[in-house]
Amino acid sequence: MESVKSLIKEVKAGNRRALARAITLVESTRTDHRDQALLLMDELLEKNSHSIRIGLTGTPGVGKSTFIESFGMMLIKQGFKVAVLAVDPTSKLSGGSILGDKTRMELLSREPAAFIRPSPSQEYQGGVAPKTREAIALCEAANFDLIIVETVGVGQSEVMVSEMTDIFLLLMAPGGGDELQGVKRGIMEIADLILVNKADGELKSTALRTCADYAGALRLLRKRQIDPDDFPKALTLSSLEATGLDKVWREINLLKDYRAKTGIWIDQRRNQSLDWFESELKNRMIQKFEKDSKFLELKSVFKKEVWDEKITPERAAEDILKTVEKNK
Amino acid sequence: MESVKSLIKEVKAGNRRALARAITLVESTRTDHRDQALLLMDELLEKNSHSIRIGLTGTPGVGKSTFIESFGMMLIKQGFKVAVLAVDPTSKLSGGSILGDKTRMELLSREPAAFIRPSPSQEYQGGVAPKTREAIALCEAANFDLIIVETVGVGQSEVMVSEMTDIFLLLMAPGGGDELQGVKRGIMEIADLILVNKADGELKSTALRTCADYAGALRLLRKRQIDPDDFPKALTLSSLEATGLDKVWREINLLKDYRAKTGIWIDQRRNQSLDWFESELKNRMIQKFEKDSKFLELKSVFKKEVWDEKITPERAAEDILKTVEKNK
Numbered sequence: 001m002e003s004v005k006s007l008i009k010e011v012k013a014g015n016r017r018a019l020a021r022a023i024t025l026v027e028s029t030r031t032d033h034r035d036q037a038l039l040l041m042d043e044l045l046e047k048n049s050h051s052i053r054i055g056l057t058g059t060p061g062v063g064k065s066t067f068i069e070s071f072g073m074m075l076i077k078q079g080f081k082v083a084v085l086a087v088d089p090t091s092k093l094s095g096g097s098i099l100g101d102k103t104r105m106e107l108l109s110r111e112p113a114a115f116i117r118p119s120p121s122q123e124y125q126g127g128v129a130p131k132t133r134e135a136i137a138l139c140e141a142a143n144f145d146l147i148i149v150e151t152v153g154v155g156q157s158e159v160m161v162s163e164m165t166d167i168f169l170l171l172m173a174p175g176g177g178d179e180l181q182g183v184k185r186g187i188m189e190i191a192d193l194i195l196v197n198k199a200d201g202e203l204k205s206t207a208l209r210t211c212a213d214y215a216g217a218l219r220l221l222r223k224r225q226i227d228p229d230d231f232p233k234a235l236t237l238s239s240l241e242a243t244g245l246d247k248v249w250r251e252i253n254l255l256k257d258y259r260a261k262t263g264i265w266i267d268q269r270r271n272q273s274l275d276w277f278e279s280e281l282k283n284r285m286i287q288k289f290e291k292d293s294k295f296l297e298l299k300s301v302f303k304k305e306v307w308d309e310k311i312t313p314e315r316a317a318e319d320i321l322k323t324v325e326k327n328k
Numbered sequence: 329m330e331s332v333k334s335l336i337k338e339v340k341a342g343n344r345r346a347l348a349r350a351i352t353l354v355e356s357t358r359t360d361h362r363d364q365a366l367l368l369m370d371e372l373l374e375k376n377s378h379s380i381r382i383g384l385t386g387t388p389g390v391g392k393s394t395f396i397e398s399f400g401m402m403l404i405k406q407g408f409k410v411a412v413l414a415v416d417p418t419s420k421l422s423g424g425s426i427l428g429d430k431t432r433m434e435l436l437s438r439e440p441a442a443f444i445r446p447s448p449s450q451e452y453q454g455g456v457a458p459k460t461r462e463a464i465a466l467c468e469a470a471n472f473d474l475i476i477v478e479t480v481g482v483g484q485s486e487v488m489v490s491e492m493t494d495i496f497l498l499l500m501a502p503g504g505g506d507e508l509q510g511v512k513r514g515i516m517e518i519a520d521l522i523l524v525n526k527a528d529g530e531l532k533s534t535a536l537r538t539c540a541d542y543a544g545a546l547r548l549l550r551k552r553q554i555d556p557d558d559f560p561k562a563l564t565l566s567s568l569e570a571t572g573l574d575k576v577w578r579e580i581n582l583l584k585d586y587r588a589k590t591g592i593w594i595d596q597r598r599n600q601s602l603d604w605f606e607s608e609l610k611n612r613m614i615q616k617f618e619k620d621s622k623f624l625e626l627k628s629v630f631k632k633e634v635w636d637e638k639i640t641p642e643r644a645a646e647d648i649l650k651t652v653e654k655n656k
């Protein structure tokens with residue numbers, strides 16, 4: 001237990017190695033680690049943290065790493081501490097990682113005020129590593145001001161990330177057109193800011209046009225009552241030339257201040273905590289059964305029956321739980 | 329119980345109204361209906377059905393309905409019975425349905441050998457209506473040869489559909505380019521055939537070029553060991569001129585015959601049944617707890633504590649289940 005106590009102290013002091021160890025601890029599935037992780041979180045979960053939790057998504061190649069690097073460096077120069085958590089949806093079929101590039105964010109990774117955590121490669125349907133919420137909370141305990149949770153816009157991961165962050169950014173490349181907007185429809189609904197990257201050199205005019213297109217599309221979507229009328233917004237920026245980044249930061253703070261004033265900011269976080277609670281509860285309910293040897297025995301018997309098509313999957317599930325219940 | 333018996337008989341006789349009633353019954357959440365639905369499925373789930381279950385996705389506007397109409401009409405003329413199940417991911421934010429068009433598939437809907445079932449509008453995370461598997465099985469009991477499960481490529485729904493069908497088709501429009509391919513990367517991995525639609529009139533040459541692009545991209549993806557070397561394939565077609573549809577049907581049958589020969593066809597279905605079993609089991613485990621009044625009481629107490637940030641969501645979940653356990 002002593003080690004958890006000292007870990008807590010070091011995380012609170014902002015020690016980045018301790019922070020990394022703490023995240024590793026909460027990600028561990030070992031039973032003794034689980035207990036330690038619970039204690040750690042008891043102590044480190046902050047009430048009403050001052051941080052801004054930013055979700056970021058975009059297709060591969062759109063320049064997410066370069067954006068985070070430029071944006072993060074700008075904020076660090078202004079005295080902020082910036083944490084980056086990558087949520088890496090590992091492909092179920094290829095088994096490979098999409099965010100595989102280890103040389104990303106070179107400048108940022110050398111800054112003492114930055115913390116970069118690649119996602120663990122976990123086999124998890126939907127792609128989000130299950131402990132991202134905990135990792136966010138730990139970064140806040142270590143006094144990071146900005147926590148950027150980055151994900152590739154594949155499958156469901158961006159929705160999950162949006163459900164654990166305050167503000168959601170969608171990074172886009174210049175060009176695209178109607179098709180792309182169709183694909184992005186679901187994502188556009190959850191974005192607070194659409195950022196058209198690469199507004200530099202030859203692509204600048206295309207970027208401006210694309211931005212206007214997205215701004216038009218955003219006007220067609222239902223507004224969220226919780227925000228000022230002109231949100232969600234589309235903006236252009238250049239990560240390469242570091243232009244437009246200050247504007248992004250201003251808009252983020254505009255949104256934060258507005259939502260803080262109306263009380264939405266804290267309400268949204270509290271609702272997210274309730275979602276987190278529900279999901280922890282579900283996981284534990286399932287684990288309870290999985291520990292029961294009678295249940296496991298029945299399950300393996302019925303699994304074979306289902307495989308052999310002797311019983312419907314529904315009937316099998318029904319029968320198992322009825323039998324377990326009776327034996328209690 | 330008599331009504332379930334006669335319903336079973338009528339579904340087996342291919343009565344489409346009975347089939348629609350049967351699907352409505354399995355979708356019902358009323359307790360007495362749940363029991364009837366279990367009995368219904370006991371009787372109607374076929375062992376090794378001869379059907380082909382086809383998953384179909386594509387962005388809005390790509391022409392899914394027109395494709396299904398043309399493709400379905402061609403097969404009906406060849407003597408097949410065609411069922412279409414729409415899986416409609418209702419948007420969580422707008423609450424609206426994406427597949428809202430009621431006038432879709434007009435010709436097909438008038439054919440006695442066709443059955444079209446729009447998806448129920450259920451609030452379900454991820455979008456897939458939970459009873460699609462049952463609906464597929466019921467269509468098979470009613471002797472449909474082809475069951476097309478259609479979904480919009482938003483979020484996770486296409487992955488879920490691919491996990492309950494034999495063969496997965498991705499319908500694309502001509503054009504698109506690199507960006508789009510990035511977005512579609514996850515979907516391309518699960519597609520057996522990529523169909524470039526609208527290969528007619530002015531768009532024909534663009535469609536051919538797009539098809540060649542996708543064929544190239546497919547060559548870069550890891551092959552599935554289970555299929556002939558030249559799969560997955562990209563094909564062009566025109567729903568409007570009804571060209572290329574026979575080729576799609578040939579390729580589907582090629583794949584089916586090959587997989588049947590190697591045993592993969594039935595193995596895949598059995599694995600899908602096991603997934604179905606696991607998901608039924610999980611739902612029932614959670615329901616068991618939700619019926620316990622002590623559990624519900626504790627949950628509402630702790631929910632408030634979580635909202636007030638007095639306890640971590642994890643600790644709250646842990647404490648609830650420990651207390652419920654102790655009281656048993």
